[in-house]
Amino acid sequence: MCASRRRKVRPGMLHLGRFSPVRWSCEMDGLPEFFFEADGAVAGRFHPTALTRGPWDNRAQHGGPPCALLARALAAFENPEVEEPLREPADILPPVYHPRRQHPVARIAFSLLRPVPIAPLDVRVEAERLGRAVHRLQATLATSDGKVLIRADALRIRRAPSVEGMVAIAAWRPPEQCTPLVFDFFRHEVGYHRGVQLKTAFGHWGRTPIGVWGRLRAPLVAGASLTALETMVALADAQSGMGVPLDPHRFTFVNPDLSVFLTRDPVPGWVGFDITSTASPHGSGLAQSGLRDAKGLVGRAAQTLVVADRQPG
Template identity: 40%
Template sequence: MTEHPAFYERISEDRFSPTEHTRGPWDAGSQHAGPPAALLGRAVEERPGARPGMRLARVTYEIVRPVPIRPLEVTTAVLRSGRGVEIVEAALTPEGGTPVMYARALRVRTLTEPGPAVSEGPRVAAPGETPETPFLDVPWDVGYHTSMDSRFTEGTFRERGPGTCWMRMRMPLVAGEAIRPLDRVLVAADSGNGISNVLDFERHVFVNADLTVHLHRHPAGEWVCVEARTSVDPAGIGLADARLHDEKGPIGRSAQSLFVAPR
């Protein structure tokens, strides 16, 4: 293990070893989906031959099965390359296994000269001096819950209902490599269902099988805010919908389809 904490250690150009900091709250052997989402997003942006002057505008993840805490291979393929947009697919596969997570990203060509800017809506209260918010009770000492700085300005992890939470990575995504703006968004965006949980964590499972993130701009600064709301149907299907912010204002939206069931 590296001397300095990180979510992953790079084994080779396209292979990564997850650390205990990726561990999610549901199972000791599985990752929270935030770190692998960021790893796939980085692969889309860093793949060999990536076109300059393009920026990720939307990415949709299909979480086929829990992502295990064992070495993973990342692969990418360009599905469409047009003048103004391109579609790139990425997959995450454990050694000796089948893909556990897919990402399909839309990248859009940016303007060479600044165009018009239109505000999406009001800013949320900045993290400021807000104290760190305790996470849900998790039966292991180290994991995603200890690797993110979380500060609520509305709700808490332990309250039911809507929540607004500022999140900041305590460590790099990949050991020895700089944190990128996209890392910050994608590591945090998958937390919407936990931030706005509407069910008793000890009596219900409410895990997401997908995640879609739309960005009209990349974040500035270290903090990303997830302003989330969750709705659940009696049939056991839910939706966690969130507005995403940085300290300058709105940056986009995220949505998660939820599988809801009694424990």
């Protein structure tokens, strides 16, 4: 049964403590069908579902979905799509035509300023400079009363024809041959961990290095196609959970930032993370990973970590 019915609130809503009610969508198994739903009346406003819930506080979102929401807006802002052939790894003919942006995202640096409540959120994007070759953009995610929660700075670089460098990387087993990886340290049954699918390509959870394939089980926004960029960013914020620096049952390692660098557009499908995480005795840590897709290396991601003892409850 859907949580909204159990809690006896008005249809389609779920109350979480002092935060505003959020919209909830039920499938037959009781899980939301998407991470966010666009507000039909207020432009740039989105309503999260419980799939956004994080592991450290049941009232707060995991950083991945809201960062992906900003990445989605940054990619689309004054950046029309063009239909271009998307080659498969084996260069199968005929090519699949896929919409691509004229200036794809090359880097996004997220500053996670405050915990993101499971409540209505407003996304705003501004252009610092839209040059011919490079676009510099800024975006914010804020509460409905204007409190900024995440700030993002992005670079978009003009697509050049047939200029794609080749970097040799070790081949991984395909996802269908890999072992499932499940986050078991979330405090609530329904959360971000139920909205992602992870497979271990090499290594063992609990130490790094480790290689993990991942994808989202639901669209980021209701009624919209899921893009590879959204998948990459939504999962990049979980790299410290895929490749933990410490036991997450004993410690928290919240990241106040996330930086994602891309040398090209990732292709749709599974995305991979080659993760190394470390923690110092002084309460700080670092998680970083090489990013890949079915075509090979695509970029890097990094997080600064704030390490603390995990409080009970």
